[in-house]
Amino acid sequence: MAALSAGLGPTAQASPNNTGNSGNNGNNSAQVDAGEIAGDLLDQELAWEGCEFPDISPEAAARFQQVEGLACADVTVPRDWHNPDDGHTITLRISVTDTADEDSSQGIALVNPGGPGGSGLPWGPAMADRSPALAEEFNFVGFDPRGVGESTPLECEYTPTQGADSWDDAAARVEGCLDNPLTPFITTEQTVYDMDFIRAVLGEDHISYVGYSYGTWLGNWYQAVFPEHSHRFLLDSATDLTRTSLQETWDLQPRSRDRQFQDMMLPYMARNAETYGLGQDPMVIREGWEQAGGTRTMLGAVVASNIIPAMYTTSGYPGAASLVAAYIEAGAAEAADATELSAQLEELLEASQGVEIDDVEARMAYESLVADLREEVAELQEVEQAAAEGASVTFSGTFEAIRCQDGQWNQSRGFWNAWVDDLNRKQPFIGPLMSAPLCAHWPAVTEKPRPHQNSHPDTLVVQSEFDAATPYEAGQRTAQIQPHTALITVANEGSHGLYPYGTTCVDDAVEAYMLEGTMPSNTVCGALPLPGEDVAYQVGGDIHEAQGTVQIKMRTDSVKQAERLVRQMMREQSQEG
Template structure:
């Protein structure tokens, strides 16, 4: 189970699980020589004049994917402090506004991760599933961040090596199991270094935000309009901190709190998954066929913990060569907590597993890791580690610190605390030193920024949204009182209307607005 700070929309997290059951032209990079107010203090100053050739580039758009979509390749410097050095190629895509109504420019989208493909998200959901009135007036656009999918992807392990990595026991019971776990983290990091050493120091969120400003200018937009979900909120907030004068209509849905350390993020996310599981458990016991019992939430938790303990001793068959281990089962449960519409699948998977068949829980875990039936993994987890480990110093310096922190994590979640505490050790062995630090983002001078928080969000706890909205000089908090990860386009007319109104006419939600 490697779930540390993997933050993405339910549409991305559960895609595989579902299978089983005219802006004005602006090429002037007038963005300042360094970080803007409240941006990451680790962001190095750059020579904006030297970047003019990137801001002035013209893209060669061509038809791709489904009807109406266009793709291109955009160039960016590998190292923004050396703009005349090595270049990298970034995959970008768009779907032109369909009308009627006056075109409002481009709307860039990002589904989170870090590591989620924005282009895949555009083609499979945002470009066809966003409200028609939004798609009518915006060119829907996406850029795979550097290191992700079509943009110089980070590579680390073979499919078989990744299988072994996901199966490693992440709730070690003795010194030998701790040694095995740390060896797995080290092998993962060494694989990334062996395959992607030149790229690893240059895939930070700051780098990706600078790429976004290039894309804004190349698209011909004076201002960036953007909807970022989950980790995409950190990317969007980082952009606003770096380029506050270039922000247009920005929506940050399922917000991260940039002021928290890796240890704080991981521990608070652990509590978020506990909140989400308790909500699932209440729903489960309200019926008559809950596979984990019908007495109480505490009884459901206790039975799940017992089930994980049994798997720790003896994994379950799945009808294939891979078995369902404790780590994979835990990941499968967590995957389903991202979206309450997946709760029936989770009940079905648990029912099957409790009768000896681990196939359905394994499928949920595979969806989380983006593993296909041929054993091929996307680069999601590789990019996720590369970005996370560069953005913040590691949560722990070694196993002894994890052991000392276990009571705190287990208090945050009796079910998931142990495993998520040990998962927080992964960046400890990363080959590239972190360039970012925890920091507040104020983005003084930015246009209104709408920050959306869900009260029982498993992956981005609601208090993160409150914190980010209070940090941003122009932040406006929009609250969804409900379950699941993120809120826009997930069934709340109140949320959708508020965000659509902001995107279409620029009016942010009223202060303190809450939706159900």
């Protein structure tokens, strides 16, 4: 597959077929406008209609329907912005609101929830609902990026092989995705042109933006290509935006998950010993988890893989902690297959119901966690059956296509074997769940352009200290290296995606930036208490208010202690065997 050019920074020509070194020289020589590149597509008339949000709860969907001026439409865009006249098009589904006061409106603000591959369609009305202060001056635009949701999807097909090792299975999945002719065009590079075309077709001169998680990567890429169209950009829970691929961010991610599990969740369980019944020492709880099999059993792996997203918002702690406690108490033998695993899971869920979860948000998080657990086991059963029958499996390829094609990942099997070994030694909670990513087999088609040093717009990054998805180190490095960028840190917090957070320290600074353009100094804010607690507890690193930084280590003392504990247990088990 031929590689596209390495990014689409502003150059002397408007067409992306004539690009230079994607803005690395820091000079903005000319403007780029997707509306001009798209030709006759700019003249399309959008058919506005009511919105449907099938992937969110009926309660949330009903609430969003009440947002002023909400409407949805399909937008037709070139399949390939490098060759917009080749006759191939795809559609994007967008939502718009009409909440901004006419006299004070600052135009549109696009919203992306992350992923890659998260549906952003509900996030137009969601942001208006979540932040009335911003809704008074911005009309929010939600959109399903190419390959996602109600936009043109990317579906991949492959045949799993019974007994195949993870390396060969990953290669087969990649080959199945590369067979789809849409795959090379599902990249962040193409999506930022879609975003600028949405701006153009809506008749706006510029966009503002709120992006979470991968949405920070998407928004920052847009800033690098379209600095002249970039107004206010809030990048919440940032990837490492100084890199040209996502590999470094994903290398940090499993390690930060280990850190949050050991330094935040287990101490939470210990402080709430009356609820979970496992004592007041986090390391004793960890020992019980490992004695039950940890993540080395099928059941433990499934529980842990769903504890992780529950940690993305700390409202998920009560439900996740109840599953940890139930797993420790169950002491189940290794499942022989996915069918036996399903039976074990149901027993575990029945046991976890014994823990009372009074908080409404925490109860909803637990119910979502249960649904995700059952869905994952059902998918494992489907793959097992397909492998036994030699049948194919269809899956969404958007997540992998974007993260793998947005810059080249290492493709050495030896490198990834060493990477997995290192995780198993140093992060033994997450290590057994990890294998070489699909990106080890996937050729990149582009890479992230570096920001223009002179023209890069003012940018605000918000980051939590114990974020398990986009580690704090990524946001801190971004603010240190990227020009015109400020960082708001929330210490002793693990949630992923913060604004609106509910404290004046965070929300006032964000709103002053978004509404007035006031850039804060690097700031450290305190965390909100975890569910059922009255205060936020100090964990992890030290706060340095004067520098506006948090001093944190990926392998904290407690993570190292857990590492030694697991290593000792494994030695003893080996000797007993």
